[in-house]
Amino acid sequence: MKALSEKNAGIAASLTLAISAKAKQLQAQGIDVVSFGAGEPDFNTPENIRNAAIERINKGGNGYTPASGLLELKEAICRKLARDNGLEYTSKNIVVSNGAKHSLNNVLMAICNPGDEVLIPGPYWVSYYELVKLADGEPVIVETTAANDFTVTIETLNAALTPKTKAIMINSPNNPTGAVYSEALLRQIGDFAVENDLYIISDEIYEKLIYDEKHVSVASFSEAIKERTIVVNGLSKAYAMTGWRIGYTASNEAIAKIMSNIQSHATSNPNTIAQYAGIEALDGNQDTIETMRRAFDERRQYMVKTIAAMKGITCVNPKGAFYVMMDVSSFYGKKVNNLHIEDSLSFADALLETDRVAVIPGIAFGADQYVRLSYATSMDNIVEGLKRIETFIGKIEA
Numbered sequence: 001m002k003a004l005s006e007k008n009a010g011i012a013a014s015l016t017l018a019i020s021a022k023a024k025q026l027q028a029q030g031i032d033v034v035s036f037g038a039g040e041p042d043f044n045t046p047e048n049i050r051n052a053a054i055e056r057i058n059k060g061g062n063g064y065t066p067a068s069g070l071l072e073l074k075e076a077i078c079r080k081l082a083r084d085n086g087l088e089y090t091s092k093n094i095v096v097s098n099g100a101k102h103s104l105n106n107v108l109m110a111i112c113n114p115g116d117e118v119l120i121p122g123p124y125w126v127s128y129y130e131l132v133k134l135a136d137g138e139p140v141i142v143e144t145t146a147a148n149d150f151t152v153t154i155e156t157l158n159a160a161l162t163p164k165t166k167a168i169m170i171n172s173p174n175n176p177t178g179a180v181y182s183e184a185l186l187r188q189i190g191d192f193a194v195e196n197d198l199y200i201i202s203d204e205i206y207e208k209l210i211y212d213e214k215h216v217s218v219a220s221f222s223e224a225i226k227e228r229t230i231v232v233n234g235l236s237k238a239y240a241m242t243g244w245r246i247g248y249t250a251s252n253e254a255i256a257k258i259m260s261n262i263q264s265h266a267t268s269n270p271n272t273i274a275q276y277a278g279i280e281a282l283d284g285n286q287d288t289i290e291t292m293r294r295a296f297d298e299r300r301q302y303m304v305k306t307i308a309a310m311k312g313i314t315c316v317n318p319k320g321a322f323y324v325m326m327d328v329s330s331f332y333g334k335k336v337n338n339l340h341i342e343d344s345l346s347f348a349d350a351l352l353e354t355d356r357v358a359v360i361p362g363i364a365f366g367a368d369q370y371v372r373l374s375y376a377t378s379m380d381n382i383v384e385g386l387k388r389i390e391t392f393i394g395k396i397e398a
Contacts, residue, residue: 005388007133007134007136008134010133011130011133011134012130014126014127014219014364015126015360015361015363015364016037016038016039016126016134016360016364017038018357019348019358019359019360019361020035020037020038021357021363022199022352022358023035023037023352024313024364025088026352026356031356032356033352033356033357033358034356034357034358034377034381034384034385034388035357035358035381036357036358036359036360036372036373036375036377036378036385037137037358037359037360037374038360038374038376039175039237039321039322039323039374039376040374040376041240041242041292041376042303042376042378043240043288043292043295043376044151044240045239045240045241045244046240046281046284046285046288048241048284049056049089049239049277049280049281049284049359050065050277051280051306052276052277052279052280052284053273053276053277053302056273056276056277056306056328057273058088061087061163062272062273062276063272063277064128064268064269064272065269065270065272066262066269067260067264067267067268067269068094068095068096068133068256068259068260068263068264068269068290069089069094069095069096069097069173069247069269069270069275070096070276070279071091071270072276072279073096073275073276073278073279073282074091074094074096074238074248075091076278076279076283077089077096077248077250077282078090078091078093078094079282079283080282081231081250082090084207084294085217085219085220085231086217086220087217087219087220087231087250089250092253092256093250093251093252093253094248094249094250094255094256095248095249095251095256095259095263096247096248096269096270096275097246097247097248097249097259097263097267097270098245098246098247098267098270098271099234099236099245099246099247100203100205100232100233100234100236100247100248101127101131101247102245102247102263102267103166103232103233103234103247103248104127104128104131104201104203104232105131105134105135106248106249106259106262106263107201107232107251107255107259108131108132108134108135108137108201108228108386109134109135109258109259109262110255110258110259110262111166111167111199111230111255112132112135112136112137112166112167113136113137113166114136114137114288115136115138115164116133116136116137116138116164116165116166116167117137117138117139117161117162117164117165118137118138118139118140118166118167118168118169118201119140119142119157119161119165119167119168119169119199120132120139120140120141120142120169120363121141121142121143121144121150121151121152121169121170121171121174122141122142122143122144122367123144123150123174123177123325123365123366123367124141124169124171124365124366124368124376125171125174125176125203125365126364126365128169128171129141129366137166138164140165140364142157142159142160143157144158144177144179144317144326146314146316146325149178149179149316149319150177150179150325151179151181151182151185152185152189153185154188154189154192157189157192158192161196165196165198166196166198167198167199167200167201167398168189168192168198168199168200168201168328169194169201169203170186170200170201170202170203170204170218170336171190171203171205172186172202172203172204172206172320172397173206173207173209173210173215173318173319173320173321174206174320175206175321175323176323176360176362176367176372177253177316177318177323177325177367178216178300178317178318178319178320178321178322178323178324178325178371179316179318179319179320179355180210180317180319180320182213183214183216186216186218187218187221189218190218190221190222190225190229191225193225193228193229194222194224194225194228194272197228197384198228199228199229200218200219200225200228200229200230201229201230201232202217202218202219202229202230202231202232203232203233203352204217204231204232204233204254205232205233205234205236206236206285206320206321206322207233208237208238208239208289208293208298209237209238209293209320209321209322210293210319210320211293211296211297211318211319212319213319213320214313215320217231219231219250228252229248229251229253230250230251230255231249231250231251232247232248232249233234233247233249233250234246234279235247235281235282237321238289238292239281239288239289240288240292241274241277241278241281242273244271244277244278245270245271245274246270246274246275246277246278247269258368262342262382264359290304296322296375296376298379299322299375299377299382300317300318300322300324300375302379302382302383303324303373303375303382303386304318306386307324307326307386310389310390310393311393312328312330312331312393313326313327313328313330313393314326314327322374322375322376323372323374323375324372324373325361325362325367325370325371325372326371326372326373327369327370328347328369328370329368329370330342330373331393331396332369334396334397334398335396335397336350336354336392336395336396336397337350337353337354337395339353339354341396342365343361343363343368344361344362344363344368344369344370344371345363345373347361348360348361348371350392351371351389351392353390354395355388355389355391355392356388357385357388357392359371359373360370360372360373360374373385
């Protein structure tokens with residue numbers, strides 16, 4: 001048989017989804033596993049949004065919509081961006097897609113030519129790297145450190161800049177670190193992009209889940225920055241709508257038109273019923289967002305305090321999203337129950353094997369000294385899971 005696609009054969013599967021699937025498989029077998037895996041709110045979608053979907057189903061008329069989304073939903077997104085972010089757009093600037101991941105794919109397909117480099121701060125969300133490759137771009141990781149709260153500096157961006165650099169990927173609040181970029185730093189990044197003729201891909205999917213800080217969109221600083229920024233957002237995290245698959249972008253009209261054309265051939269429109277539910281999410285009562293945010297904040301504080309008291313482990317206090325990065329590198333080169341711990345993957349495997357706790361290896365995010373824990377799970381699970389991790393650590397031999 002003839003060879004398959006070389007480019008796509010080299011795309012790695014999502015390790016976060018793989019670990020979560022393994023944990024669910026064990027749970028389905030009746031094994032008691034505590035999972036700190038994939039980032040999915042453990043709350044039900046708010047009742048007003050669910051009711052809006054049911055009402056639309058009963059009303060009928062749920063056929064195809066324009067490929068880039070319902071006009072009514074685009075107008076609701078424009079109202080949201082003006083209300084929450086100080087950004088003025090029209091429906092021509094908006095493309096609604098099948099989740100924010102699909103939106104990111106559209107963005108990269110629209111702006112990348114073969115060999116174009118995209119700067120990605122590391123640790124990075126697992127799909128960024130592969131999505132750039134799928135668009136024939138070259139991912140360039142700009143390393144950050146815990147000492148700098150996992151944010152880039154203009155110096156590190158300058159060091160990574162080449163004539164091939166096309167764009168900067170910013171994710172604030174960040175998955176996996178929970179880092180939140182300050183307004184001052186975002187202004188510097190915006191000016192850097194203008195000075196070097198770069199696009200900014202601003203992934204703001206966690207904007208509503210932020211603690212002790214405030215969210216600022218980089219596109220809000222000036223028209224020059226806004227013109228070259230593609231804002232990516234969606235409904236999954238803020239409204240507990242992960243399975244509804246509604247993401248969106250806001251960009252200049254030229255980029256929006258290319259993305260719309262790409263989507264018209266790749267998927268056509270996003271789910272029609274979910275789009276109508278999305279209008280209610282954006283325009284309806286917003287109280288549930290704060291309820292969920294406070295619950296996540298309580299869990300965050302407990303996790304950070306408990307982890308800090310564990311021997312041989314450190315973590316940085318996340319300022320947003322719902323993840324903690326736990327530095328477990330002090331255990332590398334050791335073993336537990338004859339299982340050798342050499343890196344984040346073997347640490348995660350041993351933890352799942354011996355004490356039935358699922359965490360995501362940091363190597364998935366380009367940060368092998370860490371494992372990621374999600375606190376998008378109940379407090380009971382968090383308490384039990386952290387107890388098991390502490391028990392596991394106590395078993396590790398020198």
